[in-house]
Amino acid sequence: MAEVKEYWRWKEYNWKNPDINWQDAAVITAGIDVGSVSSQAVIMCDGELYAFSNMRTGSDSPNSALNAINWAMADTGLTQKNIHFTVGTGYGRVNVPFADRAITEIACHARGANYMYGPTVRTILDMGGQDCKAIHCNEKGKVISFIMNDKCAAGTGRGMEVFANLLGVSIEEVGERSLQVDEEPGPVSSTCVVFAKTEATGLLRSGWSTEKVLAAYCSAMAHRVVSLLERIGMEEDFAITGGIAKNVGVVSRLEKELGVKALKTRHDTQIAGAIGGALFAKALVEKGKK
Amino acid sequence: MITAGIDVGNKITKALILKDGEILSRAQTPSGFVQKKAARDAFAEALKLAGLREADVAYTMATGAGRNEVTFAQGRITEVGAAARGAIKLYPEARTVIDVGAEEGRALKMDEAGKVIDFAINEKCAAGAGSFVESMSRALEVSLEEMGPLSLKAEKAVPMNAQCAVFAESEVVSLIHARIPKADIAKSIHKAMASRISSMVRRVGLQKEMVMLGGVARNEGFVQALEEDLELKLLIPADYPEYISALGAALAAAEKAGVK
Amino acid sequence: MIANYGYKDGSGDFFISIDTDKCIACEDKPCLEACPIKILEKFADDYDDEVVGVKEEHRKKIKYSCAECKPASGERNLACQKVCQPGAIEHSW
Numbered sequence: 212m213a214e215v216k217e218y219w220r221w222k223e224y225n226w227k228n229p230d231i232n233w234q235d236a237a238v239i240t241a242g243i244d245v246g247s248v249s250s251q252a253v254i255m256c257d258g259e260l261y262a263f264s265n266m267r268t269g270s271d272s273p274n275s276a277l278n279a280i281n282w283a284m285a286d287t288g289l290t291q292k293n294i295h296f297t298v299g300t301g302y303g304r305v306n307v308p309f310a311d312r313a314i315t316e317i318a319c320h321a322r323g324a325n326y327m328y329g330p331t332v333r334t335i336l337d338m339g340g341q342d343c344k345a346i347h348c349n350e351k352g353k354v355i356s357f358i359m360n361d362k363c364a365a366g367t368g369r370g371m372e373v374f375a376n377l378l379g380v381s382i383e384e385v386g387e388r389s390l391q392v393d394e395e396p397g398p399v400s401s402t403c404v405v406f407a408k409t410e411a412t413g414l415l416r417s418g419w420s421t422e423k424v425l426a427a428y429c430s431a432m433a434h435r436v437v438s439l440l441e442r443i444g445m446e447e448d449f450a451i452t453g454g455i456a457k458n459v460g461v462v463s464r465l466e467k468e469l470g471v472k473a474l475k476t477r478h479d480t481q482i483a484g485a486i487g488g489a490l491f492a493k494a495l496v497e498k499g500k501k
Numbered sequence: 502m503i504t505a506g507i508d509v510g511n512k513i514t515k516a517l518i519l520k521d522g523e524i525l526s527r528a529q530t531p532s533g534f535v536q537k538k539a540a541r542d543a544f545a546e547a548l549k550l551a552g553l554r555e556a557d558v559a560y561t562m563a564t565g566a567g568r569n570e571v572t573f574a575q576g577r578i579t580e581v582g583a584a585a586r587g588a589i590k591l592y593p594e595a596r597t598v599i600d601v602g603a604e605e606g607r608a609l610k611m612d613e614a615g616k617v618i619d620f621a622i623n624e625k626c627a628a629g630a631g632s633f634v635e636s637m638s639r640a641l642e643v644s645l646e647e648m649g650p651l652s653l654k655a656e657k658a659v660p661m662n663a664q665c666a667v668f669a670e671s672e673v674v675s676l677i678h679a680r681i682p683k684a685d686i687a688k689s690i691h692k693a694m695a696s697r698i699s700s701m702v703r704r705v706g707l708q709k710e711m712v713m714l715g716g717v718a719r720n721e722g723f724v725q726a727l728e729e730d731l732e733l734k735l736l737i738p739a740d741y742p743e744y745i746s747a748l749g750a751a752l753a754a755a756e757k758a759g760v761k
Numbered sequence: 762m763i764a765n766y767g768y769k770d771g772s773g774d775f776f777i778s779i780d781t782d783k784c785i786a787c788e789d790k791p792c793l794e795a796c797p798i799k800i801l802e803k804f805a806d807d808y809d810d811e812v813v814g815v816k817e818e819h820r821k822k823i824k825y826s827c828a829e830c831k832p833a834s835g836e837r838n839l840a841c842q843k844v845c846q847p848g849a850i851e852h853s854w
């Protein structure tokens with residue numbers, strides 16, 4: 212049994228908006244999203260994205276949260292004292308000691324997506340390393356309905372990783388290689404990752420190529436996610452965030468099955484939750500919550 | 502009269518030869534990817550052990566997930582039907598049967614004649630079947646056979662949060678890192694699975710006596726955890742718990758052949 | 762908001778959905794007490810509304826938690842749903 216590996220390899224980095232001077236801002240807020248794999252801190256000046264960081268989550272959440280905010284503030288001259296309100300979100304949200312309030316990742320994600328993709332976005336699918344969520348929101352980014360699945364590995368990055376390991380394909384290549392088939396096979400019939408593994412072994416033995424098995428798995432994953440979306444009421448515009456957004460094998464099949472194209476954004480999709488947190492923080496300041 | 506029962510499970514195929522209510526022989530083989538062949542092989546082996554030829558068998562009944570693959574069988578019976586028949590034959594007082602195999606868990610309630618009244622199934626999720634313990638034993642680096650005895654040595658159990666075989670593997674790894682004794686981890690694994698099986702039993706109603714069958718009944722660590730959860734003692738055909746459905750199929754075959 | 766608590770796994774879909782817009786208006790929240798194993802709880806949601814949701818520790822095993830209210834056959838007795846006047850609670854299975 213291998214160590215718990217993180218699903219998508221990505222670089223830790225930080226970013227600062229050169230067009231904004233925080234000294235001019237009336238309200239400075241922060242959103243910290245502590246996930247099981249990565250943590251993000253976002254700083255917003257009057258509701259505009261000013262700076263952020265994206266890092267790995269360490270073994271203890273309070274530290275990860277602190278590291279993330281410090282790195283987002285690096286070279287800005289900002290200190291935590293200048294931040295009027297901080298919202299913690301994500302799986303480790305209750306472990307952000309310096310946050311003024313914790314808000315669920317569902318609400319934050321919807322608000323963040325509204326900022327990143329614009330007010331036309333109505334359905335957001337977030338596929339992370341260990342969970343999958345679908346959110347239906349209104350033009351203000353308020354959640355109308357949501358569904359979350361963090362019980363079952365099928366349909367998460369983790370399930371894909373198990374499959375990639377089984378087939379000896381690196382996780383970044385899964386999507387591309389799954390498209391290298393002459394004919395699209397039917398989806399793997401077992402949902403359960405454990406049973407799907409057995410099924411895949413049988414398929415390989417009966418002569419299927421690795422690519423064909425990958426195609427069958429990506430299509431099973433897409434199908435599974437579609438059924439989750441149907442439960443909350445799929446409405447356009449549609450956006451995908453999280454690690455799977457980078458897997459063309461799943462995304463293209465998903466778009467095909469839904470008959471819609473996912474919106475693109477110039478922002479890093481991983482910071483949606485933290486952006487939402489910072490926006491919630493701003494609204495709370497304006498409501499006089501602090 | 503001689504009859505045969507063949508139980509094609511997801512993992513193992515079992516064959517049993519019955520003569521006038523007495524078991525003559527039993528044999529098993531991995532189901533593999535060609536279940537039809539597995540059924541043939543197990544049947545041939547059982548015949549050999551009994552010193553019989555196929556022509557001596559009056560009726561062959563197939564059961565299990567792959568029963569439709571057994572084209573040479575004259576009849577087919579559902580898993581619940583077969584399990585109930587086999588269980589009532591061994592334990593006439595039994596009213597509830599818990600059958601946990603590699604990929605499925607089942608609970609059924611029956612009347613005194615072995616007629617099934619109600620049943621609940623856990624399927625298609627490895628967390629509710631024998632595969633769960635198997636995956637966990639790999640994470641613990643302990644053989645599947647050792648899981649039971651190891652678990653009996655536990656001093657306490659720790660709660661397990663993951664409800665998925667895949668996520669539970671990572672949880673087991675972190676428990677090992679936290680230096681929790683392996684025996685305690687094994688117990689926790691069995692407890693977690695027992696609570697899933699027991700809730701299924703509760704759906705059919707807690708009715709005594711209860712029999713447990715299927716390959717997982719060999720795992721005494723799991724049996725202990727389930728008995729603790731249900732707060733009662735289970736009846737277990739310890740020598741061959743995985744053959745009871747094949748036995749039930751062979752009994753059903755005898756009934757069929759009798760009226761033919 | 763329709764909040765879906767529960768999960769989907771290989772064996773099926775197991776969600777309790779709560780229509781929080783209906784739930785807000787309900788003063789007594791009798792479902793909390795009605796549930797024999799107390800899997801529901803009251804809390805202020807992200808929009809500061811007092812609503813009911815499924816407790817965290819039951820969300821990944823709701824099929825098992827609710828087993829007793831859902832016998833394999835015979836009458837289902839979903840206590841939570843029965844006492845909910847505004848009809849805010851739905852079960853997917």
Ligand code: SF4
Binds near residue numbers: 362364403406627
């Ligand atoms: S279906 Fe398989 S992958 Fe999903 S929860 Fe069950 S064991 Fe895990």
Ligand code: SF4
Binds near residue numbers: 799826839840
């Ligand atoms: S179905 Fe029963 S156990 Fe489940 S929430 Fe409702 S009252 Fe509680």
